[in-house]
Amino acid sequence: MSAIELRGIEKRFGNVEVLQSLDLTIAPGELLVLLGPSGSGKTTLLRCIAGLESPDAGEVYLGDSCVFSLRSQVDWPARDREIGMVFQQFALYPHMTVFENVAFGLRVRKMEKRAIAARVREALEMVDLVGFERRKPKHLSGGQQQRVALARTVAQRPRFLLFDEPLSALDPKLRGSLRDSLRALHKHLGTTSLYVTHDQHEAMILGDRIAVLQDGAIAQCAEPQRVYRIPETAKVAEFTANPKTNLIRGEVHDAGDRVLLIPERDNYCFLRLDERCRALTGRRVTLHSRPEATDLDMRPGEDDGTLEVLAVMPEGSETFVHLRFAEDMDQDAQVVVRGRDSKLLKLSRGQKVGLRFRRANLFDANSGALLGSLGYYESELGLLHPQAAGALPL
Numbered sequence: 001m002s003a004i005e006l007r008g009i010e011k012r013f014g015n016v017e018v019l020q021s022l023d024l025t026i027a028p029g030e031l032l033v034l035l036g037p038s039g040s041g042k043t044t045l046l047r048c049i050a051g052l053e054s055p056d057a058g059e060v061y062l063g064d065s066c067v068f069s070l071r072s073q074v075d076w077p078a079r080d081r082e083i084g085m086v087f088q089q090f091a092l093y094p095h096m097t098v099f100e101n102v103a104f105g106l107r108v109r110k111m112e113k114r115a116i117a118a119r120v121r122e123a124l125e126m127v128d129l130v131g132f133e134r135r136k137p138k139h140l141s142g143g144q145q146q147r148v149a150l151a152r153t154v155a156q157r158p159r160f161l162l163f164d165e166p167l168s169a170l171d172p173k174l175r176g177s178l179r180d181s182l183r184a185l186h187k188h189l190g191t192t193s194l195y196v197t198h199d200q201h202e203a204m205i206l207g208d209r210i211a212v213l214q215d216g217a218i219a220q221c222a223e224p225q226r227v228y229r230i231p232e233t234a235k236v237a238e239f240t241a242n243p244k245t246n247l248i249r250g251e252v253h254d255a256g257d258r259v260l261l262i263p264e265r266d267n268y269c270f271l272r273l274d275e276r277c278r279a280l281t282g283r284r285v286t287l288h289s290r291p292e293a294t295d296l297d298m299r300p301g302e303d304d305g306t307l308e309v310l311a312v313m314p315e316g317s318e319t320f321v322h323l324r325f326a327e328d329m330d331q332d333a334q335v336v337v338r339g340r341d342s343k344l345l346k347l348s349r350g351q352k353v354g355l356r357f358r359r360a361n362l363f364d365a366n367s368g369a370l371l372g373s374l375g376y377y378e379s380e381l382g383l384l385h386p387q388a389a390g391a392l393p394l
Helices: 042-050 098-108 113-126 142-154 172-189 200-206 224-229 234-239 275-280 342-346
Strands: 004-013 016-026 031-035 057-062 065-069 083-086 160-164 192-197 209-214 217-222 246-254 259-263 271-273 284-289 294-297 307-315 318-325 334-339 352-357 360-364 370-374
Touching (some): 004 042, 016 042, 016 057, 016 217, 031 042, 031 200, 042 160, 042 192, 083 142, 098 113, 098 142, 142 172, 160 172, 172 200, 192 200, 200 224, 209 224, 209 234, 217 224, 234 284, 234 360, 246 334, 259 275, 271 352, 294 334, 307 342, 318 342
Parallel strands (some): 031 192, 031 209, 083 160
Antiparallel strands (some): 209 217, 246 259, 284 360, 294 352, 307 318, 307 352, 318 334, 360 370
16 A cells, blocks of 8 residues: 555646656655655645645545545645645744744644643654753754754654755755754654655665656656666756766667677777677667766776876875766866775876776667666566666676
8 A cells, every 4th residue: 555646646836847747656654755855746746635735637545545636636635635744934923932833833733731732842852852842932942943943844844744844955065964864753753755856865864766757757666776876867867866877878889799888978998898798789879877887997908998187186095086088078078987095186177098897787868768778686687677678687
């Protein structure tokens, strides 16, 4: 049974189609992160679930109940959907104390005073704010104010929790601390939750699964490591990069004893591929390899393609090497390699090096659809599009 199910949700604002036949299922007790760029419709989707917006088509199910269906003329008001929502803005009442802010919704429901006091204390314990009951919001830090907003929502004991980028207004250090608190709180409550963010790092840390929202539809929904390692499309691969990933468009060639990718940006650069890529000979593909899964060959052979070192950037224990194709003068069209090998620090600008791909995904250059993946254990891959023409025989 699903706790939240969306079927064919559509939403338009004038001529702009924000959500397009969107389907999504969230399991009971799951924390699912909805990841997408700003303006992709994430908040609109939350508001459709909460009853603050009405979709133009589709159905919304909460548990066993259909709470919205245009076809069946069903549209439950927000107050009846048992949903708690935490917003980016704290929206605390400045004239009220912490206790009064958390208790406000309970008083509206006319709960007994003793029950309110117990419920407020329980909520404040969950967010580590016991002892702050008499303070007003102006005497709290940004992180403490967000904890109060969270406690106010939790005190209502909703069946479902929706988070609309609640940490985006906080500084990075505080954001990291509150992420840990949110994860622990969700584990404690077990409430079915949908968390919206545009931050890929935040999504990877928080989500049981990640649903990537692109072009008004769910492009991929899977566990964080699968989304990162084996994205369903080239667009998902690019968006889930942190900060950059390698996408090299080219054509696969059978060179007899070798299989090569000849990049569009440098027709004289022959990049070696795994033998299994021979099945894709003649196809135009986009090769995707994360910087940490891409290696440098410091002494490439005469028949190997080479790239030119643009910059060597040490960052703590790791080094980032930025490369470009020799025939391409576009400084932005770079390949990035990330590693801990001390030899990377000895590279110099203009030096020619080769590339090797430890793990990679291959996408159709036109559709962007995944053709196959290399370098992963079978348990990491799961089902790999056996219906795709030319799928790699893994």
